[in-house]
Amino acid sequence: MPELPEVEVTRLGIQPHVEGRRLEGARVREPRLRWPVPDGLDQAVAGRRVTAVRRRAKYLVLALDPGGSLLIHLGMSGSLRVVPATTPPQAHDHVDLLLDNGTALRLRDPRRFGAILWTEAPPETHPRLAGLGPEPLDPAFTGEHLHRRSRSRTASVKAFLMDAKVVVGIGNIYASEALFRAGLHPARPAGEVDRAGYDRLAAAVAEVLRAAIAAGGTTLRDFTASDGAPGYFRQELAVYNRTGEPCPACGTPLEKAVIAQRSSFFCPHCQP
DNA sequence: ACTGGATCCTGACTGC
């Protein structure tokens, strides 16, 4: 699924087509997503204007006027396209948000781990968003923050980095990539990494996420941006899915290990 | 407060 860079690439892609448009309604073909698509979504959004397309963690937040917000999560396999509303839906095209120019923002999600939620309250107070950690591209995300939050934690630094209460947006690909750039073994207990290590890690996270956004995200199999284009950061991945290939820094064969139930990729020499 | 494990779902791929 889309991690933060893929969600941000999606946001940048749909924003010019969606922001400022009035919603005419919603067409729900399959409400059984991660959580059920709300009953009455069509009525709830009809006539409201999209004033902003934002992102919080891996959620897209469409702010509406007068009031209300749509929260859209892409789960593992979700994607959003802007298409003519008359385009015949293909398999797994579960929801259309109908815009006032004859187009539709169309959610496709084969695995249905994604979600569309509706709230009248300020979106940051929604249970799914309240309690999340800082954005990794915000100044509040620092090595000091990671160091402080990790004291006495025995779980791996990789699991720690993927904990949305610690910092949001980092999934399995970018966790491996950031730990490689920081020279940290993914299985190291989070509480044993020192301040210098977390300073390197915080910087590495921001670097790799920014680079991935600039490349249009990472396409492993089914991620496409809102215009259908794949992301090209796959070519720049240093370790992810590269078991046995030479480390780009030292040439040692890269290794794979299952850490916190997720495949993890690392260089045994550069990441002690 | 943390931790690891199970869970939701479909599709792609591997090996027999």
Next chain:
DNA sequence: TGCAGTCAGGATCCAG
């Protein structure tokens, strides 16, 4: 060609 098994970009819930 078919079939069973494995794995996949997420994140919640639960027991301990």
